[in-house]
Amino acid sequence: MRMETPDETLALAAAGGDRAAFAALVTRHYDRVFGLAWRLTGSAADAQDLAQDICAALPGKLEGWRGEARFTTWLYRVVVNAAADLRRRHMTRARAADGWGDWEIARQAEAAEAQAARDWLEGAMAKLSPELRETVALVLGEDLTQAEAAQVLGLSEGTIAWRMSEVKKRLRRMAETEEAP
Numbered sequence: 001m002r003m004e005t006p007d008e009t010l011a012l013a014a015a016g017g018d019r020a021a022f023a024a025l026v027t028r029h030y031d032r033v034f035g036l037a038w039r040l041t042g043s044a045a046d047a048q049d050l051a052q053d054i055c056a057a058l059p060g061k062l063e064g065w066r067g068e069a070r071f072t073t074w075l076y077r078v079v080v081n082a083a084a085d086l087r088r089r090h091m092t093r094a095r096a097a098d099g100w101g102d103w104e105i106a107r108q109a110e111a112a113e114a115q116a117a118r119d120w121l122e123g124a125m126a127k128l129s130p131e132l133r134e135t136v137a138l139v140l141g142e143d144l145t146q147a148e149a150a151q152v153l154g155l156s157e158g159t160i161a162w163r164m165s166e167v168k169k170r171l172r173r174m175a176e177t178e179e180a181p
Helices: 007-015 019-041 044-062 071-126 130-141 146-153 157-179
Strands: none
Touching: 007 019, 007 044, 007 071, 019 044, 019 071, 044 071, 071 157, 130 146, 130 157, 146 157
């Protein structure tokens, strides 16, 4: 097709499947599409992606072109809509990334706090006598009742209850001592 052929004639022919007409339209308007996309996005990379996406989708879009407006007016609307869609996708991804980042920061803080509590408890348990440690290991670690722990250790249930009470007191004192300035 020659360069004097009006855009509207080329668009109608391209919509009908004329590859030469489509190639002429793309050749004629690619720089215009790219330039507008760049001004709308502020990014050469995004503009390049948009221009390529628009040109790739143009055959399907031309089928919906009714010729009620000048071809360039219609094409500008296609570019504006594509840039708006891209902007929405970027905003959605940014919100999702922000939300994910906040969630991940909270998850890591929670994990660090739990690890600190485990480390403190491990250190505090090391300061207990072996008898108190074995009682705690059975009652809390193995989830035995005090009666079951008493049976395993060959002690009375009252002794196990006293040991657990003693463990709580000592751990509370250790925590208070560490919190005091």
